[in-house]
Amino acid sequence: MRVAFVGKGGSGKTTLSALFARYTASRGGPVVAVDADINQHLGMALGLGEGALPRPMGSHLTEIKEYLRGDNPRISSASAMVKTTPPGSGSRLLRLDERDDPIHTGFSVPTPEGPQLMVTGPFSEDDLGVACYHSKVGAVELYLNHLLDGAGEYVVVDMTAGADSFASGLFTRFDMTFLVAEPTRQGVSVYRQYRDYAADYGVPVAVVGNKIHGPGDVAFLRDQVGDDLLVCLEHSAAIRAMEQGRPFTLRDLEPANSRALGTILDHLDTQEKDWFRFGRQAVQFHLRNAEAWANRATGEDLAAQIDPGFVFGPTRVSLSR
Ligand SMILES: Nc1ncnc2c1ncn2[C@@H]1O[C@H](COP(=O)(O)OP(=O)(O)OP(=O)(O)O)[C@@H](O)[C@H]1O
Numbered sequence: 001m002r003v004a005f006v007g008k009g010g011s012g013k014t015t016l017s018a019l020f021a022r023y024t025a026s027r028g029g030p031v032v033a034v035d036a037d038i039n040q041h042l043g044m045a046l047g048l049g050e051g052a053l054p055r056p057m058g059s060h061l062t063e064i065k066e067y068l069r070g071d072n073p074r075i076s077s078a079s080a081m082v083k084t085t086p087p088g089s090g091s092r093l094l095r096l097d098e099r100d101d102p103i104h105t106g107f108s109v110p111t112p113e114g115p116q117l118m119v120t121g122p123f124s125e126d127d128l129g130v131a132c133y134h135s136k137v138g139a140v141e142l143y144l145n146h147l148l149d150g151a152g153e154y155v156v157v158d159m160t161a162g163a164d165s166f167a168s169g170l171f172t173r174f175d176m177t178f179l180v181a182e183p184t185r186q187g188v189s190v191y192r193q194y195r196d197y198a199a200d201y202g203v204p205v206a207v208v209g210n211k212i213h214g215p216g217d218v219a220f221l222r223d224q225v226g227d228d229l230l231v232c233l234e235h236s237a238a239i240r241a242m243e244q245g246r247p248f249t250l251r252d253l254e255p256a257n258s259r260a261l262g263t264i265l266d267h268l269d270t271q272e273k274d275w276f277r278f279g280r281q282a283v284q285f286h287l288r289n290a291e292a293w294a295n296r297a298t299g300e301d302l303a304a305q306i307d308p309g310f311v312f313g314p315t316r317v318s319l320s321r
């Protein structure tokens with residue numbers, strides 16, 4: 001199951017991604033946490049020391065593409081592979097149970113409470129946008145497009161909400177998107193934009209209130225987002241202490257906040273994986289990107305990369321065994 005935490009700057013995306021990844025790892029299943037935000041803080045929030053970060057995927061796009069394309073005859077070279085190029089027959093697919101492939105072994109490191117961390121590496125506003133051929137976030141899109149994840153296996157992405165993920169289709173690559181919102185008018189503004197995009201593409205979204213100070217804050221969010229409000233996390237002294245550099249583990253978190261993490265996990269676990277939508281939208285966004293810029297950038301007709309016989313999801317794996 002893949003999940004993204006998105007929201008306004010400073011709302012708590014990184015904090016919640018890290019807490020949720022730690023919590024989910026404590027419950028068993030493999031967890032990969034991916035830092036795909038402009039400012040890269042997820043490693044720190046997972047308790048990793050500076051200098052212990054994995055190799056950044058965004059700086060090794062060619063190596064990643066070279067591996068993923070495998071011997072797919074429809075992809076002529078790594079340089080003809082763009083962030084939306086979907087897998088096809090011959091492509092290499094990734095699994096979360098084994099994680100012995102060069103992407104997981106080469107680009108992730110373990111963190112103290114269990115999650116594996118992958119990072120895009122820092123990027124700037126200039127790296128965002130549909131026409132960006134070398135988009136670092138594109139590494140995450142390629143990773144998710146080639147991933148065969150099942151129930152009880154998790155990828156948690158700390159992501160910038162906005163133009164790039166909408167244009168490329170990255171926002172459609174998740175089983176659930178949690179929009180982190182502080183109880184302010186600014187805090188819910190990103191929600192409206194996201195909700196409208198999400199509704200157009202059948203993408204499930206729920207709001208997680210954060211830094212809540214009392215019933216008035218909950219009532220405000222309820223009033224603004226209605227039933228989309230899943231759960232709220234309180235303003236946390238334990239999180240503040242962690243930010244001040246004190247040692248932190250999940251056991252230090254307030255019980256109400258731990259329960260909220262449980263609610264988030266339960267909600268994710270009740271989502272049905274929709275591989276059909278996933279595959280259909282992968283093709284849809286690839287064609288759109290091909291036409292908008294990628295055909296020109298690569299000098300090829302990238303519509304030809306689409307393998308009409310390829311079925312997204314685990315069916316294909318069991319068939320090929
Ligand atoms: N529930 C909470 N209680 C107390 N402090 C919190 C809580 N959630 C987040 N914070 C604090 O709020 C600040 C912003 O959080 P965080 O860095 O997670 O936000 P972000 O959305 O990832 O920000 P950015 O957009 O800069 O990436 C941090 O100092 C963090 O410790």
Ligand SMILES: [Mg+2]
Pocket residue numbers: 013014015037039041158
């Ligand atoms: Mg952040």
